[in-house]
Amino acid sequence: MSERGVGVVERELLDRARDAEIARRRDYYARLELVAELDRAAVAEVTGDRGTVRLLQAQWNVDHAEAKRLLDEAGDLVARRSLQGERLPARFPCTAAAVAVGAIGPGHVVVIRRAMARLERVDGLGVEDWVEADRFLAEKARQMSPAGLTALAKALVAHLDPDGEAPPEGEDRRDELHVVRRRDGRLDFKGSLHDPADAEVFLGAIDPLAEKLGPEDTRSLERRRADALKEVVENADPSSTPAGDDSAAGDEPEPALIPQPRRPEPATKPPARPSGSGRVLLTLTMDHRWLQQAVGHGVLDSGALVHPQSVRRLACDAGIIPMVLGSRSEPLDVGRQQRTAPDAIRRALVVRDGGCAFPGCTRPPQRCHAHHIQSWLDHGDTAVENMCLLCRFHHQLVHHGHWTITMIDGRPWFTPPDWINPDRQPRPGGRPRAVSWAGGAVAAA
Known part of the structure; x- marks a missing residue:
């Protein structure tokens, strides 16, 4: 589509769509104001319900989780009253103002509330900093989707609390791979890698081989990743001697007897791709002072945080x-x-x-x-x-x-x-x- 293709009719539709979304977000804030008013007036005591959450469940026919979320959001975003009846600002006044005018929506609110709850647990963080974080996130939410705001909020929390979120060293102790061979020869497996650096290396090896090979490649992502894993395994060299073990040095490997396949090869196979080019290149960013002092955290391309000891360990066995x-x-x-x-x-x-x-x-x-x-x-x-x-x-x-x-x-x-x-x-x-x-x-x- 070109600029001249956006005519009067299309622009009118786009304006109506934008106005409709703004109206939806304003209605969402009006709903939170109503929830706060119901709670403040203790209407549930009159109706005989066990609190405002139960009242909302019955009144609006919603689940308990949604009713509780609405009440919690109302408590953070709607102006309050003191015991003396004085009007107090919302806990997150900047976020509340942005929602009230329809600039941000419920998805942004979820991200901001999660980040603010995390910042509340940061030792030594002043009230002024906490209030400024609300202003900053509300301002950026006007320009970003909830997914983009999530990455921004993670960066904010990580910088204000550099030691708080990085996973502890030794996460690989919980790694596991379950393999089950079925009677028909099929192999089922599932597993998990807990260290973010290990996960990055794994995806770095698999995903480049899982790229589509052209418009004629109609395989699903799951199928392409399975083919990539098979390619990695097929290119592995099981006859290589582990470091420090020279017992087989100089011995010629015995010729392997390769049985005929149980099933014929499929008539069509995806186009061949070049073989891999060696070890995965892992990009990890870390403040040099943190690296020297073994504090803080490193950051992978995915945004995942890595414990400083893991960074130092990786640096011992990598091309830097x-x-x-x-x-x-x-x-x-x-x-x-x-x-x-x-x-x-x-x-x-x-x-x-x-x-x-x-x-x-x-x-x-x-x-x-x-x-x-x-x-x-x-x-x-x-x-x-x-x-x-x-x-x-x-x-x-x-x-x-x-x-x-x-x-x-x-x-x-x-x-x-x-x-x-x-x-x-x-x-x-x-x-x-x-x-x-x-x-x-x-x-x-």
Whole structure:
């Protein structure tokens, strides 16, 4: 679709859709106000119900969980009364104001309440910081989907409480793999990897091999991952000698007797792909001071936090590519020399954007393209300052021309079309990161 294709009829429909969503969100807040009023007036005592939750269940024919959620949200977002009858602001006044005007919806409220509840348990966090977190999250919720806000809230909590959320060292002790061979030869298995770093390595090995091989590849994601796992196993070398064991050194392996397959090979097989290229490249970002002191946490591309001891352990058995942000140690600008991003630029984009840079998108880096903000064909340079990571969908969306990208302070900002935001207010893209706010506290942006 092109810009000239959005005519008067389409714009009218888009405006009606936006107005309908705003009205729905305002009705949702009016519903919370009604719940608060029912609770404040103790109506349940008159009707004989066991509290406001039970009253809502009977009155609206909803489940207990929904009735309790509505009462809890009303307690956080609706203005209160003191014992003397004075009007008090809502516990989360900025979030309440955003919901009241229809700027954010129930999904955003769930994310903000979860983050604020987590911040309440952070030792040493001042009341001013807690209030500022409400303001910050409510402001960002106006620009992001609940999924994008979730990543932002996680970054905020992780920065305000760096030791609180990282999983403890030794999580792999709970790893398990259950394998059952059926009578017909079928193999059933299920398992779990608890260490986020191990999970990242596993997906790093499987998912690149599970990519579609072209438009003719109609396999489901589950089937492609199963085929990828078989490919990894088939390429394994069981005859290799473990480190420190030279008992079989120099011995020629016995020829294996390969039985005929029990079933004939299928008539059609998916196109062959190149074999793997060695060990998985694991990208993990961590403050160098934290790494030296074994405190804080590392961050994987997926956003998962890793215990500092796990980071140090991985560093003992990995190819380390140090990256000092802002340094000139790697060529991060090759100008017009080449169109595709070299490895150094791609690594810098991964550190900066963390995956698809489009606001709210959670696609990991390995599923993203390196996009030129000013097209290379229009004399744009192949440089970090002129590039960002975009997943396939958002890459196509940007190339339609409705969304525009501008670099501000070294980060990509995305300006939506006027039918999404009449003011066309730019939205920050890329990985949520820490910045200072007034009063000395720290948040994510």
